[in-house]
Amino acid sequence: MDRTSTPAVELDGVTRRYGETTAVGDLSLSIQDGEFFTLVGPSGCGKTTTLRLIAGFEDPTQGGIRFGGESVTGVPPEDRDVGVVFQNYALFPHMSVGENVGYGLSFTDPPGGGSDEARVRELLELVDLGEMADRDPDTLSGGQQQRVAMARALAPGPDVLLLDEPMSALDAKLRERLRVQVREIQQELGITTIYVTHDQEEALAVSDHVAVMHDGTPEQVAPPRTIYREPATEFVATFVGDNNVLSGEVTAVRSTDDADDNGDGSEQSIADVTVDDATFSVALNGDSDPTAAVSSGDRLTFCVRPERLAVDADRNALTATVTSAEFLGETTRVHLDWEGRELLLRTEDPPTGTVTVGFAPTDAHIVDRQP
Numbered sequence: 001m002d003r004t005s006t007p008a009v010e011l012d013g014v015t016r017r018y019g020e021t022t023a024v025g026d027l028s029l030s031i032q033d034g035e036f037f038t039l040v041g042p043s044g045c046g047k048t049t050t051l052r053l054i055a056g057f058e059d060p061t062q063g064g065i066r067f068g069g070e071s072v073t074g075v076p077p078e079d080r081d082v083g084v085v086f087q088n089y090a091l092f093p094h095m096s097v098g099e100n101v102g103y104g105l106s107f108t109d110p111p112g113g114g115s116d117e118a119r120v121r122e123l124l125e126l127v128d129l130g131e132m133a134d135r136d137p138d139t140l141s142g143g144q145q146q147r148v149a150m151a152r153a154l155a156p157g158p159d160v161l162l163l164d165e166p167m168s169a170l171d172a173k174l175r176e177r178l179r180v181q182v183r184e185i186q187q188e189l190g191i192t193t194i195y196v197t198h199d200q201e202e203a204l205a206v207s208d209h210v211a212v213m214h215d216g217t218p219e220q221v222a223p224p225r226t227i228y229r230e231p232a233t234e235f236v237a238t239f240v241g242d243n244n245v246l247s248g249e250v251t252a253v254r255s256t257d258d259a260d261d262n263g264d265g266s267e268q269s270i271a272d273v274t275v276d277d278a279t280f281s282v283a284l285n286g287d288s289d290p291t292a293a294v295s296s297g298d299r300l301t302f303c304v305r306p307e308r309l310a311v312d313a314d315r316n317a318l319t320a321t322v323t324s325a326e327f328l329g330e331t332t333r334v335h336l337d338w339e340g341r342e343l344l345l346r347t348e349d350p351p352t353g354t355v356t357v358g359f360a361p362t363d364a365h366i367v368d369r370q371p
């Protein structure tokens with residue numbers, strides 16, 4: 001993936017309104033050639049509309065869309081070189097599996113020459129259904145049908161593959177297996193793929209870049225690790241995985257090389273943030289906003305992942321009451337009450353009753369600053 005080359009797909013200030021509803025508002029995205037790019041967000045945030053705009057099933061009310069630097073305004077879906085797999089991937093029941101895949105070739109010649117039959121065989125092998133060409137679709141499992149739909153979309157050799165919640169009808173275990181297969185196929189072909197899901201875990205698991213959408217706009221576009229470790233906003237921090245969010249007033253900003261504060265003895269800027277009667281030391285994120293100019297009197301909102309809270313830690317310690325616990329196998333998610341706030345702890349060894357938990361200043365991540 002070359003981030004300096006012309007993006008495979010670009011959205012430039014795209015807005016799509018339906019009457020009073022703004023489904024997508026002033027959306028700009030750059031999707032590089034060969035990347036797996038995921039749009040994730042809650043129901044109604046504009047994911048499907050964005051995909052339909054890229055496919056050409058909808059026109060933007062404002063803004064432009066480019067493929068490989070060329071505007072596709074007014075270009076109908078069938079001339080956009082996109083393959084689409086929808087949520088409801090509806091295979092043709094009266095055609096065999098092979099004929100379904102071949103249908104993707106009805107309006108075009110197979111890419112790279114060769115016969116339609118050879119192309120169908122090649123694709124069915126790609127999706128691991130080489131033996132199933134003569135079967136009726138309704139004799140296949142949901143996961144197998146989904147792979148046939150993907151093979152059908154890939155048959156004409158599209159430049160871009162669009163997947164709209166393709167696994168939402170399948171059970172959790174199967175989704176996990178299939179997302180790995182989809183990622184493997186995408187990497188084998190090197191095809192630019194735009195994937196829509198409301199499942200944040202799925203988004204983190206398969207993507208090169210994730211756009212976390214909220215109310216028709218992305219709140220953050222970044223690689224999965226950055227989304228998880230350095231969420232740009234409180235919405236991203238709480239939508240993607242569990243998080244503890246605290247807000248308070250900055251009472252001091254200081255620089256420290258105290259190993260107790262940052263663990264490795266390197267210099268670190270710290271804000272002391274008072275939340276009710278407690279004061280927490282929070283490492284400033286560095287050069288990136290919103291922390292660049294933190295000063296006393298500011299209101300800071302920061303978050304700490306439940307797995308970063310440590311039982312019996314003495315830094316940034318608070319004493320809370322365990323209200324419930326969910327056994328999740330490898331870890332337990334423990335619900336805590338601290339001064340009327342619900343906090344979450346993830347641990348292999350769940351405490352009961354009253355517990356003291358703390359966190360390192362560098363495990364706190366600032367998501368908002370109000371001067």
Ligand code: ATP
Pocket residue numbers: 018021022023024041042043044045046047048049050198
């Ligand atoms: P979901 O995960 O539930 O599928 P989504 O993030 O894909 O949601 P969209 O389907 O893009 O969301 O819809 C975004 C908003 O635009 C919603 O408020 C929806 O009701 C509205 N909307 C979408 N299509 C239309 C339409 N054809 N006419 C009117 N409103 C629409």
